[in-house]
Amino acid sequence: MLPSLSVNTITSFFNAVSRRYRRILLVLTLVFGSPALLADWALNMREGITEVSRETYSLHMTIIWICVAIGVVVYGVLVYSLFAYRKSKGAVPAKFNHNTTAEIIWTFIPFVILIAMAIPSTRVLMKIYDTEDAVMDIQITGYQWRWQYKYLSDKGAPVVYFSNLATPAEQYENFAGKVSAEKGENYLLEVDQPLVIPVNKKVRFLLTSADVIHAWWMPDFAIKKDAIPGFMNQAAVIAEKPGIYRGQCAELCGRMHGFMPIVVEVKEQADYDAWFAAKQAAAQAVADMTSKEFNREQLVEMGQTVYTTYCMACHQANGQGLPPTFPALAGSKVANGPIEGQLDVVLHGRKGTAMAAFGTQLSPVDIAAVITYERNSFGNKMGDMATPLQVYQLQQAK
Amino acid sequence: MATGHDDHHHGPAKGFTRWLYTTNHKDIGSMYLWFSFAMFLLGGSFALVIRAELFQPGLQFVDPNFFNQMTTMHGLVMVFGAVMPAFVGLANWMVPLMIGAPDMALPRMNNWSFWILPFAFAMMSSTLFMDGGGPNFGWTFYAPLSTTFAPKSVTFFIFAVHMMGASSIMGSINIIATIQNLRAPGMTYMKMPLFVWTWLITAYLLIAVMPVLAGVVTMMLFDIHFGTSFFSAAGGGDPVLFQHVFWFFGHPEVYIMILPAFGVVSEIIPTFSRKRLFGYDSMVYATSSIAFLSFIVWAHHMFTTGMPLAGELFFMYSTMLIAVPTGVKVFNWITTMFKGSISFETPMLFSIAFVVLFTMGGFTGLMLAIAPADFQYQDTYFVVAHFHYVLVPGAVFSIMAAAYYWLPKWTGNMYDESLGKLHFWLSFVGINVLFFPQHFLGLAGMPRRVPDYALQFANFNMISSIGAFLFGFSQLLFLFIVIKTVKGGKKATTQVWEGAEGLEWTVPSPAPYHTFSTPPPIK
Ligand SMILES: [Cu+2]
Numbered sequence: 001m002l003p004s005l006s007v008n009t010i011t012s013f014f015n016a017v018s019r020r021y022r023r024i025l026l027v028l029t030l031v032f033g034s035p036a037l038l039a040d041w042a043l044n045m046r047e048g049i050t051e052v053s054r055e056t057y058s059l060h061m062t063i064i065w066i067c068v069a070i071g072v073v074v075y076g077v078l079v080y081s082l083f084a085y086r087k088s089k090g091a092v093p094a095k096f097n098h099n100t101t102a103e104i105i106w107t108f109i110p111f112v113i114l115i116a117m118a119i120p121s122t123r124v125l126m127k128i129y130d131t132e133d134a135v136m137d138i139q140i141t142g143y144q145w146r147w148q149y150k151y152l153s154d155k156g157a158p159v160v161y162f163s164n165l166a167t168p169a170e171q172y173e174n175f176a177g178k179v180s181a182e183k184g185e186n187y188l189l190e191v192d193q194p195l196v197i198p199v200n201k202k203v204r205f206l207l208t209s210a211d212v213i214h215a216w217w218m219p220d221f222a223i224k225k226d227a228i229p230g231f232m233n234q235a236a237v238i239a240e241k242p243g244i245y246r247g248q249c250a251e252l253c254g255r256m257h258g259f260m261p262i263v264v265e266v267k268e269q270a271d272y273d274a275w276f277a278a279k280q281a282a283a284q285a286v287a288d289m290t291s292k293e294f295n296r297e298q299l300v301e302m303g304q305t306v307y308t309t310y311c312m313a314c315h316q317a318n319g320q321g322l323p324p325t326f327p328a329l330a331g332s333k334v335a336n337g338p339i340e341g342q343l344d345v346v347l348h349g350r351k352g353t354a355m356a357a358f359g360t361q362l363s364p365v366d367i368a369a370v371i372t373y374e375r376n377s378f379g380n381k382m383g384d385m386a387t388p389l390q391v392y393q394l395q396q397a398k
Numbered sequence: 399m400a401t402g403h404d405d406h407h408h409g410p411a412k413g414f415t416r417w418l419y420t421t422n423h424k425d426i427g428s429m430y431l432w433f434s435f436a437m438f439l440l441g442g443s444f445a446l447v448i449r450a451e452l453f454q455p456g457l458q459f460v461d462p463n464f465f466n467q468m469t470t471m472h473g474l475v476m477v478f479g480a481v482m483p484a485f486v487g488l489a490n491w492m493v494p495l496m497i498g499a500p501d502m503a504l505p506r507m508n509n510w511s512f513w514i515l516p517f518a519f520a521m522m523s524s525t526l527f528m529d530g531g532g533p534n535f536g537w538t539f540y541a542p543l544s545t546t547f548a549p550k551s552v553t554f555f556i557f558a559v560h561m562m563g564a565s566s567i568m569g570s571i572n573i574i575a576t577i578q579n580l581r582a583p584g585m586t587y588m589k590m591p592l593f594v595w596t597w598l599i600t601a602y603l604l605i606a607v608m609p610v611l612a613g614v615v616t617m618m619l620f621d622i623h624f625g626t627s628f629f630s631a632a633g634g635g636d637p638v639l640f641q642h643v644f645w646f647f648g649h650p651e652v653y654i655m656i657l658p659a660f661g662v663v664s665e666i667i668p669t670f671s672r673k674r675l676f677g678y679d680s681m682v683y684a685t686s687s688i689a690f691l692s693f694i695v696w697a698h699h700m701f702t703t704g705m706p707l708a709g710e711l712f713f714m715y716s717t718m719l720i721a722v723p724t725g726v727k728v729f730n731w732i733t734t735m736f737k738g739s740i741s742f743e744t745p746m747l748f749s750i751a752f753v754v755l756f757t758m759g760g761f762t763g764l765m766l767a768i769a770p771a772d773f774q775y776q777d778t779y780f781v782v783a784h785f786h787y788v789l790v791p792g793a794v795f796s797i798m799a800a801a802y803y804w805l806p807k808w809t810g811n812m813y814d815e816s817l818g819k820l821h822f823w824l825s826f827v828g829i830n831v832l833f834f835p836q837h838f839l840g841l842a843g844m845p846r847r848v849p850d851y852a853l854q855f856a857n858f859n860m861i862s863s864i865g866a867f868l869f870g871f872s873q874l875l876f877l878f879i880v881i882k883t884v885k886g887g888k889k890a891t892t893q894v895w896e897g898a899e900g901l902e903w904t905v906p907s908p909a910p911y912h913t914f915s916t917p918p919p920i921k
Binding site (some may be wrong): 041042043044045046052055056059060063064067070071074075077078081082085086087088091092093094095096097098099102103106107110111114117118121122124125126128129144171172173174175177179183185186187188189211212213215217219222223224225226228229230231233234247248249250251252253254255256257258259322324325352354 | 454455456457458459461462463466529530531534535536540542543546547549630631632636637638671672673674675676677678679680702703704707710711714715718719721722725726728729732733734735736737738739740741750753754757761764765768769770771773774776777778838841842843845846847848849850851852853854857858
């Protein structure tokens with residue numbers, strides 16, 4: 001593993017050299033990318049923070065070194081032959097084309113090496129597959145294109161929430177050379193609400209999907225498991241170090257596959273408990289909100305936020321969509337027709353299309369807000385509104 | 399590449415109908431080769447769109463949905479349009495010449511199996527211009543992304559795959575019939591050149607798995623249009639079933655793309671080492687074992703789907719086993735060069751690079767076989783680097799080696815050796831700059847099939863893209879060299895290469911339109 005260059009090392013090196021050379025260095029830096037780009041030359045897998053991830057890492061290193069050793073011998077003989085037996089140096093070809101002993105040896109030796117590799121691999125695999133005796137279960141559901149985390153505990157209000165990409169579109173949309181915002185440090189690897197788990201506790205993940213296949217990958221846990229619609233996969237982790245860890249969806253899942261990161265925050269037990277209590281209180285508050293009265297302006301304002309997070313990827317910021325795949329909402333018959341029709345589409349989705357059923361994903365307030373927003377934006381002027389209570393009743397009726 | 403030698407009363411017809419109606423194995427071979435080169439440029443230009451978008455973080459050029467169409471079409475065009483037809487073209491030209499047969503056994507079917515292809519690919523490429531765009535679900539087209547969530551054009555994609563499958567099956571039936579029935583008297587199986595052997599085995603693999611591919615796309619068709627739920631859990635089906643069926647085809651498919659390459663380098667290395675191939679018998683046995691193993695390793699592509707532990711272990715062990723026969727082959731090639739008398743003409747350079755870089759791909763393949771480690775590699779750029787190392791400096795380099803090796807026999811002219819070497823070195827440097835850094839990207843955590851990435855992946859992506867453009871544009875030089883050779887050049891002798899052995903080197907250069915009308919004597 002080579003040491004990775006950090007911006008700091010570069011800057012201190014920069015300051016250390018005399019003024020005369022600064023210019024040259026500056027040019028070199030520009031040639032090889034801005035200092036931010038130089039920041040990382042990571043070459044290897046991370047060791048991670050679990051027993052399993054460290055053992056996986058050491059399997060990985062062992063097999064690399066075995067390959068290097070074989071490579072040295074094989075490439076060594078090859079390079080030697082290419083130099084020693086050149087026709088231009090007057091080499092005369094030998095006549096042999098068979099040697100049973102050699103052939104038996106080089107069939108047998110790889111076999112032994114393979115068995116030597118298979119044993120530790122089997123051991124680690126069995127450990128990875130042991131998901132028994134977890135202290136808590138979290139259901140992870142993949143959606144196009146966000147993750148939903150649901151804490152399966154029977155006490156108090158249920159804690160269920162979505163974890164969305166937090167990097168704003170201005171940072172990644174650079175079409176036609178447009179740069180409207182500087183890319184942040186955790187560009188594309190940041191979310192609005194991370195998954196939170198306690199340190200040193202065995203946590204079991206139950207993975208599934210609401211639409212296509214996704215894969216939940218957290219390199220620092222050495223966990224990559226497919227989230228498959230209609231199936232429930234399992235994985236377990238005992239995270240040994242508090243901190244923030246980042247991964248991504250690893251299975252092609254449609255247009256925004258590259259934009260559904262995973263962030264896990266590992267907290268000390270006390271911090272975790274406090275976080276969980278706060279989450280439960282917030283869930284209670286959302287439930288209470290449903291019975292609260294809102295006026296249209298309030299709903300439109302809240303609806304815009306919901307729209308940006310949940311609908312914009314397909315229907316676009318200006319409501320024009322990307323026809324024919326994703327229809328425009330501006331001027332659409334549904335958003336400008338009877339409100340029941342729109343409630344139906346948003347709550348239940350359209351089967352067999354990318355339009356998902358948001359009734360199970362969003363709170364009644366959010367749904368009422370986004371529908372009201374859509375009916376009164378992008379040039380749509382319906383002047384009416386949906387109420388959280390109306391949405392709640394429809395959700396219950398189903 | 400084809401030659402218009404009128405030395406019999408029935409030489410080739412004139413004009414376009416010659417190509418449309420031809421049943422001549424040399425004409426058809428040439429058409430396959432030109433077609434595959436055209437597809438290579440098309441698939442390559444898709445790859446350059448991908449690498450241009452990935453040159454820097456951020457979305458600069460294409461919408462993510464179009465990006466997905468590019469990754470999908472790049473894979474499909476390269477696998478089914480470039481690599482497979484190129485090998486069928488080589489088989490058409492060389493198998494009859496190598497076994498002393500007058501033509502392929504089923505010449506009319508030969509014509510048909512070629513002419514299906516341009517239509518299949520025209521149809522598949524046209525989806526890019528349809529409402530909703532072309533296939534955007536990866537060349538592995540996993541359900542339900544490729545069924546419930548697919549663009550409308552998926553039906554055309556399915557039909558195109560059916561056509562390609564029909565073409566491949568007919569091509570392989572023809573190759574099997576030719577090899578088994580038309581060998582010159584005295585050419586026993588164990589006297590056949592290795593290229594013929596590897597193609598015979600490949601053809602059986604093709605017959606075994608192309609129907610499976612046809613089956614899986616037909617099931618998709620039914621799910622999409624006729625209300626079945628093979629792959630939809632909501633209707634009692636199983637999305638993982640799709641992957642099992644696909645990879646039961648898909649894994650042998652990767653050997654279909656590499657076994658003929660083994661055959662090619664097993665011809666070329668002895669010629670330029672001026673020494674017989676080491677371990678001919680074990681080469682045949684190793685090829686057969688690889689073919690057998692290729693049927694029982696498919697689920698190593700699916701380690702993360704949540705298979706039971708026992709399944710996981712079985713597929714891990716069987717996959718590791720493949721290293722044994724593959725190792726035998728590499729050792730044999732190197733021992734062939736050992737104590738030879740080596741010269742470095744362009745075909746030899748490509749073949750040596752094949753041995754070196756294919757072995758690299760073999761090493762990463764071994765790493766990927768280790769299931770627990772695979773959890774970290776799966777669906778990252780590490781896998782992308784692995785399979786490009788076996789497919790580009792593997793399959794593609796062997797095809798280029800074959801083209802340079804047999805071009806004098808096809809055209810009667812020697813190619814320009816210094817241009818050939820230049821092409822080799824540009825390709826060699828380009829390919830390594832392109833794919834080597836992708837190992838690092840994958841290990842550091844970059845998933846494949848993403849149009850944008852986190853900032854820590856920026857450096858190696860930029861380097862990789864530079865390599866891609868270098869490699870891509872170098873291939874225009876190849877086109878230039880081939881055209882130049884077809885047009886003229888130093889006249890080739892019958893033997894062409896000092897160390898060459900085999901029946902194809904006993905007919906004049908260029909090979910006459912009809913050869914071996916009477917079978918040659920076999921020593
Ligand atoms: Cu996903």
